[in-house]
Structure formats: structure tokens, C-alpha cells
Amino acid sequence: MTPEQIAESVKARAGAAVLAVDLAPRNPSIKLAASAWRDVAKHLRDDVGLNYLVCLTGVDRGAELEAIYTLEHLGTAPEDGARWGISVRISVPRADPSIPSVEDLWRTADWHERETWDLLGIRFEGHRNLVRILCAEDWEGHPLRKDYKAPATYHGIKNVV
Amino acid sequence: MTPPESLAPASQGDVRSEEMLLNMGPQHPSTHGVFRVVIRTDGEIVVDCEPHVGYLHRCFEKHCENVTFLQSVLYTDRLDYLTSMGNNLGFSIAVEKLFDGLVVPERAQYIRIICAELNRIASHLLAIGTYGMDIGAITPFLYTFRDREKILAIFEAMSGQRLNYNYIRPGGVAYDVDDRMVESIKAFCKYFRPRAQEYNDLLSDNDIFVRRTANVGVLPADLAIQYGCTGPVLRGSGVKRDLRKDAPYSIYDRFQFEVPVGTGRKGTLGDCYDRYMVRVDEMIESLKIVEQAVAQLPDGPIKADAIKNRIRPPKGEVFARVENSRGELGFYVISDGKETAYRVKCRAPSFHNISMLSEISRGAMIADMVAIIGSTDIVMGEVDR
Numbered sequence: 001m002t003p004e005q006i007a008e009s010v011k012a013r014a015g016a017a018v019l020a021v022d023l024a025p026r027n028p029s030i031k032l033a034a035s036a037w038r039d040v041a042k043h044l045r046d047d048v049g050l051n052y053l054v055c056l057t058g059v060d061r062g063a064e065l066e067a068i069y070t071l072e073h074l075g076t077a078p079e080d081g082a083r084w085g086i087s088v089r090i091s092v093p094r095a096d097p098s099i100p101s102v103e104d105l106w107r108t109a110d111w112h113e114r115e116t117w118d119l120l121g122i123r124f125e126g127h128r129n130l131v132r133i134l135c136a137e138d139w140e141g142h143p144l145r146k147d148y149k150a151p152a153t154y155h156g157i158k159n160v161v
Numbered sequence: 162m163t164p165p166e167s168l169a170p171a172s173q174g175d176v177r178s179e180e181m182l183l184n185m186g187p188q189h190p191s192t193h194g195v196f197r198v199v200i201r202t203d204g205e206i207v208v209d210c211e212p213h214v215g216y217l218h219r220c221f222e223k224h225c226e227n228v229t230f231l232q233s234v235l236y237t238d239r240l241d242y243l244t245s246m247g248n249n250l251g252f253s254i255a256v257e258k259l260f261d262g263l264v265v266p267e268r269a270q271y272i273r274i275i276c277a278e279l280n281r282i283a284s285h286l287l288a289i290g291t292y293g294m295d296i297g298a299i300t301p302f303l304y305t306f307r308d309r310e311k312i313l314a315i316f317e318a319m320s321g322q323r324l325n326y327n328y329i330r331p332g333g334v335a336y337d338v339d340d341r342m343v344e345s346i347k348a349f350c351k352y353f354r355p356r357a358q359e360y361n362d363l364l365s366d367n368d369i370f371v372r373r374t375a376n377v378g379v380l381p382a383d384l385a386i387q388y389g390c391t392g393p394v395l396r397g398s399g400v401k402r403d404l405r406k407d408a409p410y411s412i413y414d415r416f417q418f419e420v421p422v423g424t425g426r427k428g429t430l431g432d433c434y435d436r437y438m439v440r441v442d443e444m445i446e447s448l449k450i451v452e453q454a455v456a457q458l459p460d461g462p463i464k465a466d467a468i469k470n471r472i473r474p475p476k477g478e479v480f481a482r483v484e485n486s487r488g489e490l491g492f493y494v495i496s497d498g499k500e501t502a503y504r505v506k507c508r509a510p511s512f513h514n515i516s517m518l519s520e521i522s523r524g525a526m527i528a529d530m531v532a533i534i535g536s537t538d539i540v541m542g543e544v545d546r
Contacts, residue, residue: 026478027478051387052389053389054482055480055491055506076399076400078401087480108387119220133214134545144220
């Protein structure tokens with residue numbers, strides 16, 4: 001399927017929840033409202049055939065935090081080698097960054113959502129174990145936010161920068 | 162390995178059986194780095210396990226927001242430090258994609274492919290050598306390291322480094338190769354061709370090794386895709402997916418090579434032996450690419466004119482992936498038109514390949530955990546980033 005066809009299919013499913021479609025060949029993407037994400041995710045996985053969540057990228061855009069899901073079709077048959085897919089962007093307000101979790105749909109999302117929570121502080125509602133994965137459990141703040149200040153000390157160890 | 166009758170948990174009778182938590186790592190010789198698994202055991206049987214990562218976390222992605230694109234290449238070396246050339250290549254391709262219509266000179270393209278494939282061989286040599294050692298075969302390790310050393314010597318001549326090369330950079334490569342280096346690569350190809358048979362004699366056909374790895378840690382194809390496993394871990398489960406064939410980047414479409422997959426040749430499809438064997442076969446395929454690339458190596462410049470010393474990509478967002486030794490290495494790069502990236506996200510193959518550990522180790526014996534972890538061939542440098 002081409003990105004155009006995927007975008008059409010998502011529009012038919014989610015209607016007004018599709019906020020924007022960018023079909024530039026370099027990085028085609030759909031901008032989606034957070035509330036529609038779980039329904040669209042099921043549609044993309046089961047009906048469209050995007051069985052492979054390649055990557056989940058969190059970005060601090062200032063007033064909003066954004067999660068970018070890069071999805072792809074990965075065929076198991078030797079002749080089904082063509083790679084096609086699309087990215088889904090979901091922006092949430094910085095004051096209350098919350099996105100429905102899809103860790104039960106793509107198991108890859110489990111660790112990726114934990115990582116995005118850890119480093120950017122986006123909450124994934126419904127995740128069964130949303131705890132820090134890369135930073136220490138008692139770490140304060142979310143390092144990849146643009147306003148993050150590295151702590152001066154950690155358990156009495158000086159942070160020399 | 163199915164547990165002998167006597168080791169099965171006794172649920173009745175006068176022997177009391179209860180579960181125990183066993184901590185493996187973070188400092189453990191067979192976890193290939195600082196990696197910790199908490200294993201819930203019932204006697205000798207693994208009931209469940211939970212991997213804990215992050216001990217090597219240094220926030221590579223944050224560093225990239227504070228240093229220039231050219232300096233970031235240096236940090237990519239330290240991701241999967243056994244395939245630094247591949248990391249350099251992945252990051253460079255992502256940055257080049259930000260420039261519209263940037264042409265990397267032909268000679269640089271060929272040198273890149275030669276480096277990436279030689280590095281894949283070096284990485285797989287280390288993988289199979291240490292895997293044998295995990296399981297108790299120390300001798301093959303000495304042989305694979307003997308041969309890996311020859312590749313490192315070539316890289317040292319090319320880049321000045323043995324491990325973190327910082328050699329492939331956006332726009333081309335750092336230094337040109339001279340005739341002497343080309344000769345040494347040709348000599349290595351000639352030397353290495355018969356070696357695969359030697360490894361097979363030493364390790365692959367060894368009855369003890371086969372018994373320790375066949376039918377152990379079986380990973381079905383659909384589960385592998387669910388967890389985003391790629392590279393030899395996915396191909397070991399019989400899925401013939403390789404970015405070099407499916408979505409050829411750089412100049413991979415010019416070379417003839419096969420994509421080896423697991424076939425369950427000694428046991429079940431997707432077991433540890435299949436994952437191991439895919440790596441052994443891949444080394445010879447990589448060698449074929451190196452031989453072809455060296456034979457076709459053209460003359461010419463080694464850096465693109467558009468970006469030589471300062472790299473300032475136009476505004477934009479790209480996601481680029483390469484097939485690294487351990488799977489699909491991806492970089493999501495956002496540029497806001499400055500010399501420093503706005504955001505860099507690294508999709509590390511090992512991070513995904515180890516996340517399925519608990520699924521395939523349930524029901525295995527504790528001794529098999531070592532065989533299972535070793536067969537995923539993780540590098541903690543890129544898991545923790």
C-alpha cells in the first residue's frame with residue numbers, strides 16, 4: 001500500500017481525528033488526535049497490515065510534546081519483501097502529556113513507551129508497567145526535555161560538566 | 162533441552178517445591194556487558210524472567226543536541242562498539258538524507274560498503290567466538306579472534322583506530338585508502354574464504370555445542386516481529402528480511418549476495434543454533450560483497466563538495482535505517498537548520514532483540530539462559546545508549 005492509500009483508509013476510519021496528512025516522500029506521516037489513537041492503531045495493525053512498529057520517537061516541541069510512531073509492513077514470505085508504511089504523529093499539551101498505550105498491540109511499544117516516559121515524560125495510559133527503563137529509578141526529571149537541567153549531585157556524587 | 166524426569170518440579174509427595182528468585186548480572190561473564198536478569202525459578206526451570214537494562218545509559222540522544230553533527234558521529238561509534246563502521250554509516254546516511262539531492266562520491270560509497278561489511282565479519286567473529294565460550298568451548302574463541310585481529314589491523318591502517326573509527330562521516334569518508342590497504346583487503350579475502358569451514362569443524366558441528374543450542378530458546382517468526390527483532394535474530398526464525406535487499410541503501414543493489422535464514426537444520430526453526438548459524442553463513446556473504454566492491458573500486462574524490470567541514474542541514478525530519486550486524490539500526494533526525502541537531506533518536510537493534518528474552522526463556526533450564534542470551538548477541542552500548 002502507498003502512504004496515500006494508508007492515509008485514505010485512516011481518514012475513512014477516524015474522520016475528524018485526522019488533523020493533518022503530510023505525504024512528502026521523505027517521511028510521510030499522519031497527524032492524529034490522541035483520543036483516536038487506539039482505534040486507529042488496531043485498524044493499522046489488523047486491517048492495513050502494519051505489523052511492525054519500527055520506532056517510537058518522542059520530541060519536545062515547546063508547548064507540546066510529540067510522539068512519532070514509525071510503522072511498517074514486514075512480510076514473512078520470501079517474496080513479500082517490499083517495505084511500506086507510514087508515521088503517525090500525536091501531539092499532546094506539555095501540561096498534561098498523556099497518550100493511550102499500545103503496548104498490547106505491538107510488544108515493541110512496551111519498552112519504547114517506557115523509554116519515552118523516562119526521557120520525555122509522556123504518560124502512556126493503560127501501560128501495565130510504566131516505569132523508568134534507562135535512567136535510575138530515583139532519577140528526577142526527564143532528560144530529553146529542552147528545559148531539563150542536569151542535577152548538580154546524585155547521591156552525593158558530584159556532576160562535573 | 163527438555164529437563165530430565167528427576168528435575169521436574171515435585172508438586173506432590175513429601176518434597177516441597179517453591180519458587181526462588183535468582184539474580185543474574187549485572188556483572189556476569191555471560192551477559193555480554195552490564196546486563197541484569199531477575200529469574201524466577203522452580204528448581205532448575207525458569208518460570209519467568211525480567212531483563213533490567215540501563216546500566217550503561219549516558220543519554221547519547223541528549224549529547225547529539227549539544228554537539229555538532231560532525232561531533233555526533235563520534236558518539237555513534239560508542240553505540241554498538243563492535244560495529245562502529247555500521248553506526249557511522251547509519252548516522253551519515255540519515256544526515257545526508259536531510260540534504261536534498263546530496264551526491265556522495267562513488268569512491269566513498271565503495272569504501273563505505275567495504276568497511277561496513279568487513280566490520281560485520283569482525284562483529285560476527287566476535288559473536289560466534291564468545292558464544293562458544295559462553296557454552297564452554299574456549300578454543301574457537303582464539304581462532305575467531307585471530308581472524309578478527311586481521312580486520313582490525315586493516316581498519317587501523319585506514320582510520321587510525323582499532324575500535325571506534327569515526328571514519329565514515331556525512332558526505333563521504335574521513336581518509337582515502339591507498340593501494341597497500343587495498344592489497345591487504347584482497348589478501349584478507351583470500352585468507353578468510355576457507356576459514357568458515359574451520360569454524361564449522363571446530364564449533365558448528367561439535368556435538369556438545371549442537372546439544373546445548375538446538376531446540377533451545379525457540380523464537381517463532383510472529384513473536385520476533387511483535388517484539389521488533391531484526392537481523393540474525395529475525396532471520397534465524399526463517400524470515401528472509403534484510404534491508405540491504407528489501408530497501409537497498411547506499412549502493413547495495415550493485416552486489417550479488419544471498420540472505421541466509423534459519424531452517425531448523427539441527428532442531429527447531431528459530432532455536433539458538435539457527436541464530437548462530439545465520440551469523441556463520443552471513444560472514445561468507447559479506448565476504449562476497451567485499452570482494453566485489455574491492456574489484457570495482459573506482460578512483461575519485463572521497464567527500465561530497467556540499468559538506469566538507471561544516472555540516473548545516475536544511476530544516477527537516479528524516480528517518481533512515483541501515484542493516485547493521487545486529488539488525489536494523491535507525492536514526493530519526495530532526496534539524497532546525499543549525500549545526501546541531503534538534504533531536505536525534507536512535508533505534509537500536511539490540512534494544513529490541515533482548516526485549517523478547519522473557520518470552521523465549523520460559524520453561525528453559527537455568528543453564529540454558531546463558532545459551533539464550535548469547536544467541537541474541539546483544540551489545541549493551543546500544544541497548545542503553
